[in-house]
Amino acid sequence: MECNLIEIGVPDDSQVIGKQLVNLPIPEGVLIVLVSREGEFIIPGGSTEIFHGDKLLVLSDEKGLPGLREIVEKKATKKERGRRVDVI
16 A cells, blocks of 8 residues: 655635544544644644644545545635634
8 A cells, every 4th residue: 555645734714623633534544643833743632623724744545635635625614613713
């Protein structure tokens, strides 16, 4: 099985913002290895919450990558955006 290590940026309007990794439908064959946030690096666990501007370092096979991109790049609904709290 061939895998690639790539970086995926989290758009400001992504549906994944404010959600913990454990609550995301991460496709089989995908591992989020590292989260880069404001110059810091986080080794993620299930309780790691995603923030806008995060960069995800992802190890993925060819089948899982398109699914993860779709999840991260999908825009949040107005209802989802209304529930967000930015941490300053």
